[in-house]
Every structure is written in structure tokens, then in C-alpha cells.
Amino acid sequence: MSHSGKPESVEADDPHDPRRVAVWRLRSRGCWDDAAALLAPYAADDPDTALRRAALLVERCMFTAAGWAEAEDALRAAEAVASSDDERGGAACERGNLAYTATVLGARDRSDEARAALGRAAALLDPAAPGRALLDFRRGLVAEHLADSPQAARAAYRRAHAGAAARGDLLLCSFTWRHLAGLALRDGDRAEARHGFAESLRIRVELGYLVGTAPALAALADAEPEPEAARLRAEASRLFRLLGGVPTWLAAQLDRAPAA
Template identity: 75%
Template structure:
């Protein structure tokens, strides 16, 4: 969820990595990074873990990259960041029913919390991922909301727009479940705006679909059709969005 490579001040390598990442080319982006330093190894692992979340594939590559990052980590911040990625990968494997690694996910994020100091740049991402576990594994929306709000405040303080788009999206999702349509629409709209401004194409289709869920016709259909266009453009990524983008007649035939 790092915002590396999103501004004009970033070096050419980070800009190239960002452009590939935003277009669902995680393997190509990772290939640009030589895991010779803790930072490069961690960024490479992060890219390949993110690939798992969007494609439900590449688990072994992510594991290998993560082990390298863990071996190179020396400071508390580096160890904490690697533990955060370990927890995220275990969360993804559990979410997609590859293997139940929920206990590992909680333990790894707990370890990260002990290593990453409050107020450190890596803390908001950790808070966000703890919110994901609370929402999707523990089924505790109150705990999830509290974690997302901490992450939201931290992303604002540390100027991490991509993470901010994620916290807007997930807070809006909780609001929608509680029937708070206006709050949900605002959050989804903010998430979409940020992703479009960043050029984060791979995350734009999910944002369009979420906003469509809060809109009336014909706007809802327009948003979903734009999401379908992006989904096809990126080769069917994210994979888990496919059923949300099925044409109405397909939905009816499968009912």
C-alpha cells in the first residue's frame, strides 16, 4: 500500500515500479528491484504479496521474496515492516481459502505492532491491515472501524494517498452495511477520486463498483460499465471482481 513512485520528485526507478504496479504488472515491477538492501527486498516482497491479493496466484513467489526480506531486516522498523507483510500474506491466503492461516496473520501483525512505534510511518498501514482482519476474519465491525480510523488519520499525517484511498473505501463499506448511504457514497467517491488522480488503474475498477452500489440509475450502470472496461483492459484483474461485473442476464441465468 506504499505510495512510492506517485510523485514527480520520485526517482526514475520508483516511477517505473509504480507505473507497472498500477497496471497490474507486479512481476515486471518486482524484476526491476534487486533485493540487495532491506528496503528493496521489502518493496519487492510487498509487490508480490499485493499480486496475490489481486490475482489469487503467485503465492510461492511472494513467500520466497518475503523470506529474503525477513533475512535482510536488521532494525526494528525493518523487522516490523516484514512482519506486517507476513501477516498480510497470511490474511490473503485465509481470505481466498488457499489455507487457513488466520492465527499466523494475527501473530505476525501483533509482532509488527510490537516493533513499529506509534507515530512511525509504517504504523498506519499496520493499523489498516489489522482492520482487515477484524472485518473479514474476526467479523468485528467495531474493531475494524476503530483500526481504519487510526489508519486514516495516520495516512493523512504521513501523506500516503494510496492508503488514504483504502481507508476511505473500507470505512465507506462499513457505513453502507449500516444503511448510512450518504456517508458511504462520500467515502467511495473520495476513494475513487484519489485512485484516478494517482493513476492506480488496478484499484479503480473496484472503486467504481463500490460507488455504483450507492448510486441510482443511470449513474450506477455507467459506473459499472466503466469498471467492466477497466477489468477487461487489465486482463480480468482483480479476479474477485468478476462476479460483481457479470451482466444482469448472466446473473439471472445463474440464479
């Protein structure tokens, strides 16, 4: 199962903004450095751009288990230019995600920092703030993977899913579908798991989120019988190789025996 936490929102949410579209296209193909470079000239003075740049580099850490120093630098820069509670809350949410990522990938145990930062984000973000659904999702990740509390995780994922759907954040919906499906599979409900994994995959394909498609295929394979599971894993392996072996943690999942 994936432990991934996504950054901000889909960069291509404004098709009339060429820079957002370009950033999304690079990000969706795993070119995080190039995407961050497009934002760098504007990040020094604009809190939103600074946070989006930091989020890209944190996502690179999640997919590659590398680039920690660059992500930390970008995050500190975003924290420095944040001036409102929502901006500070967004930066705290991203710091929590970086600490969570370092912990689950075994780079360094920063679980206490992850919890503290996400708690700080919850205190700063207005309940109706755009970043609230993402915060709920990340608190679900911490509950599931650091606290081993699936009930708390499910409640947080459901709040995140409702918030993402209300705001039209399709990529976050893909993540919430996937993690709710993972909990269903953990409980032995294969039908519910297949539905959630299939919805997650469908959204990623429709959005063109190529770098996240192989993990979605592999997750669905875990809930499918043969021979469909083998077909899905083969397609996931093809994309995994095409993208140069990212996400790095997917290799172990692809090597596992197919689900019965």
C-alpha cells in the same frame, strides 16, 4: 466489497527517483512481475527495497490469487535482511498481509498466522514509525473480514486514515476511505458510503492507480441509485477487461444485480 490490503507506499512519492517512478507505473497497471524485477538487483542488500519487492508480489497475490510461492520467497528474503525493529516490524506486517490474503481468497486458512504476524509488527513498530498507519489498516481488515468485528475495524481504519493523511500517503487514504465507506453501507448509511467511495475513486484516478480503479468504480456503484450505478459498473467492466480480468475477485461483484 473488497478485502484488499495495500503494500507499502506510493512508489512515485519521489518524482526525482526514476526507478521508483518506473516501479509505480508498472505496479499501477498490474505489471507486478516487471516492477519486482526492477527492484531485484538491489533487494539482496537493502532492507527497504527487499520489503517493497515483497509487497509488490503480495499485492499480485491479492489481485490474481496466484504467485504465492514467489511472494513467500520474496518475503523470506526481506525478513532475512531486516536488521532494525522497524524493518522487522515492516516485514511482519507484510507477512500478516500475505497470510490474510491467503485466508480471504480461500487459498489456505492462515488466519492465526495473520493475527500473530500483525501482533508482532505492532510490538516492533514504534508508534511514530512510517509503517504504523498501514499496520492499523491491515488490523482493521482482519477485524472486519476474519473476526467479523465491524466496530473494531472502524476504529482501526480511522486510526489508519488519520496516520495516512498526516504522512501524505494518498493511496492508503484511498483504501481507508473505501473500507470506512463499506462499513457505512453495511450500516445502511448510503450518503456516507457514497462520499467515502467517491473520495477513494477520486484519489485513485488522480494517482493513476489504474489497477485499483475498476474495484473503486464497482464499490461506488453499490451505493448509487440507477441509472448511475449501471454507468459505473459498465465503466468498471471495461477497465476490468482492459486489464485482463484483474482483480480476479471483481468478476462476481460486477455480475451482481445493480443496487436499488
